[in-house]
Amino acid sequence: MYAFDFVKPSSLDEAVAALADEGAQPLSGGQTLLASMKQRLNAPEKLVSLRAIPELQGVRREGDTLVVGAATTHARVTTEAAADYPGLAALAGQIGDPAVRNLGTIGGSLANNDPSACYPAAVLGSGATVATNRRKIAADDFFAGMFTTVLEEGEIITAVHFPIPQRAAYAKFQQPASRFALTAAYVAQFADGVRVAITGASEGGVFRWSEAEAALSADFRPEAVAGLKAPAEGMIGDLHGTPEYRAHLVGVMTRRAVAAAR
Amino acid sequence: MPKDGGIGASTKRREDNRFLTGNGRYTDDINLRGQAYVHFLRSDVAHGRIKGIDTSAAEAMPGVIRIFTAADFSAAGGLPCGWQVTDRFGQPMQEPKHPILAEGKVRHVGDPICGIVAETLEQARDAAEAIEVDIEELPAVIDMAKALEDGSVKVHDDLTSNLCYDWGFVEENREAVDEAFARAAHVVSVDLVNNRLCANPMETRVAIGDYDPWNDQHTLYTTSQNPHVIRLLMGAFVLSLPEHKLRVVAPDVGGGFGSKIYHYAEEAFCTQAAKWLKRPVKWASTRSEAFLSDAHARDHISRIELALDADHNFTAIRSTTLANMGAYLSTFAPSIPTWLHGTLMAGPYKTPLVYVNVRAVFTNTVAVDAYRGAGRPEATFQLERVIDQAARELGVDPVELRRKNFIKPDQFPYQTPVALEYDSGNFDATLDKALQLSDYANIDKRVAEAASRGKLRGIGMSQYIEACGIAPSNLVGQLGARAGLYETATVRVNATGSISVLTGCHSHGQGHETSFPQIVADMIGIDASQIDLVHGDTANTPMGMGTYGSRSIAVGGSALVKATNKIIDKAKKIAAHLLEASPEDIELKDGKFSVAGTDKSVEWAAVTLAAYVPHNYPLEDLEPGLEETSFYDPNNFTFPSGCYICEVEVDPETGKVDIVNFTAADDFGVVINPMIVEGQVHGGLAQGIGQAMTENCVYDENGQLLSGSFMDYTMPRADDVPSFTVDHSQFTHCTHNPLGAKGCGEAGAIGSPPAVVNAVIDAMHRGGLTHVRHIDMPVTPSRVWAAMQN
Incomplete structure (x- = not known):
């Protein structure tokens, strides 16, 4: 790890000001950033911690929406979202291990947009809105490919607004070493239709499986998607699975998510 | 039976008090006054010619003390190989130099090029980034078969090829085996891979060199399984330091599994640099470095063939293997695919003819050496897979x-x-026990029940025998070992009756500090809490060969029995003097010496006090004091054996395998501490299941390690293994050592991989997927799924 400065502002305005400095990077839970810094793969001159800003913390219900502060840990979402949005809470409870869940945050996960991360599937699958210090971004517009989002320099995620579906579930097949998603499906049924988001599988990062959405909107049963096959083209191939295997798992995990949805 | 446990008592591990409370003292916990830190600049290409190294900018950086390259070590020897294999034409193996720092060429990703010593580790790492190394990249040789092709790029320019040796065993049987196959009623063969592994002990390697110029004394603190071996190899062959000027200390060591047997470059570097700089020099491996510099394991590609007569008697076995040595020969590397592998190819079976051919190959990868089981897992995997296949075909x-x-x-x-x-x-006894404990007879019911849940269930077995308790020195000398393999013990009885046991073995997870005192407590009849074990420091232990190959109780424990018997003999003479009786009439029981047939007796502590305060003592016949040393050289290997049965369920949609039951029925001979033995079996099984199901060390064609962190190298976790059923009731005595003990450390890793794979193949067949003949380890979900598709 290289030497760096560290600040921990207590308001969003102070954080935005601190991030204006050359070489400054925001730090949330640090579960990816700190590991890459230890390997000297990332060298911020200044880390601006977002963990002491009250308005970025917590889970609260606003009508039919669940609002999760960007710096809320996975562990808090696991417990505090359980009553209002059990599908989301269950997903948060499957991220990493207890140490990761007690430090990692939803905002950090989304800004990093790891193609195998869990949260992007919930956000895209729920049709959530990502709020920042500058604007509100629909989930369909937020993710821009592997490790890429539409966030701009100095833009900080403040909260994620989840419309609460009628039922939802996350079915995750773990990459055996990292225990990220080798392939996972998030399925959410709303009054106006079904959304299906797939993570871990595509070289383009999280994506919506539109064929499955159409089939499930008509008939929300696992059998409705039994005949669908995702194409292997564009899927990730690595030590843990070929593109064909991941494409196959897209179907399996989608069916399992539908079966588990409540 | 002594109060707190002699032989056979499940005494709790006393060392766990410090380990479980965070009070162990590991090498990295040692910080010496004035200590400097070394960081190694390692090659990021697999093969290349070093055209130049410019350290000038780096040397000017803050905190940099000195930067060393191969040129600084021109007077030092290469890291020695401890075993010379003779090929099937009677020629010695090809043995390249293994320099401390890369000379002329880099030969694997991670090959150290420079050692940067600085005031702090971060300063050393900063300076490393300022070093300019001009490397002309060469094509990497990764695939073993391609490495042996004519015209292949050579890992070592001064060798004739990438072939280390072509070994045949028993060479005289080669034709007879071929004839037996020609005559056979049935021939069955399986092509298989024994996957490359990284040991990954919890504690990474650490070395600290220290030098006392006033006494010309070197000290190396290191994470070693065998400090005396390191002193011998490094002192005699690398740095030309005589033993009395070199002390090697291996304090608490957090797991080894074989990877800490070997003498590594970093140890020699730190020892020598400390003298040059007149400061202690410390190196601590990161986990990333460990993947690139710790010896790897296994990595065999084999064809195993079994010939049977019409009555299904095995008539011959032929095994043909390519074994990866990596870029250099690690300390015991050549012996693993040969003498620790070919000699086990008969297994527990009365096959009359066996021929094993092994070609060992240099590649641009990290050196490969022993890891828990070492050669015996590879042999067992071949045998137990081909026998299962034979049963299926017949x-x-x-x-x-x-x-x-x-x-x-x-x-x-x-x-x-x-x-x-x-x-x-x-x-038959361990087989019957395993069948009973696993409820083998009712597998069909469980398969049907699993099928009702949509799961494919299967059962697989493995019957292993292994050779450990290494080893008879005269025999291994004939086979090419450049060391003896005896073990030592000193029993130092103190004046008040307490005892320090000094051993050449080393405990790094095996529980010796508990089990060794149990042996002495049992023999003398005093409380084990009166006995401590001292190990890990060449300054205060007799020269022994360390701990590996499941040898510590069988060989080190036998040395301890011999030394304790000497103590008892002498103590009886002292007791006889005190009791005014003849030594032949003295009996020792429960820590008390008595005259047979009388009520005259004297306590252990009174005798030991007399030995050190010899006022009333037969000084004309007997020296004072009570301290004895024994060297024990075994006259045979020991042969643990057993039967493992694994039961799995496969998810047909994803290919994921769950082990639902695992039964291990082992014959370890006499067991000193059953609880510790059970723990050793659990650990061995977890590592064997890791090899079978999850672990895989993979290079790409350019020699980059794809599995270079725990994000991709899958260590087995608690939820990957079931609750094991372990039994060691069906034992037979080792007939040639005084304890009757055989050893238990490696069995779990030897016997389990074929049981797992056999179970998976069985599940496929019971599920109607009869085209699935073999799946290479690790049987990951994606591989199982792919096999099911074809």
């Missing part, structure tokens, strides 16, 4: 096919066709 019960070919209990001692003489065993 349509017979795999249990009965094995049983029919077992060496029977009345046939011991049994001379195998591959040099070993098994002293004892009862394979």
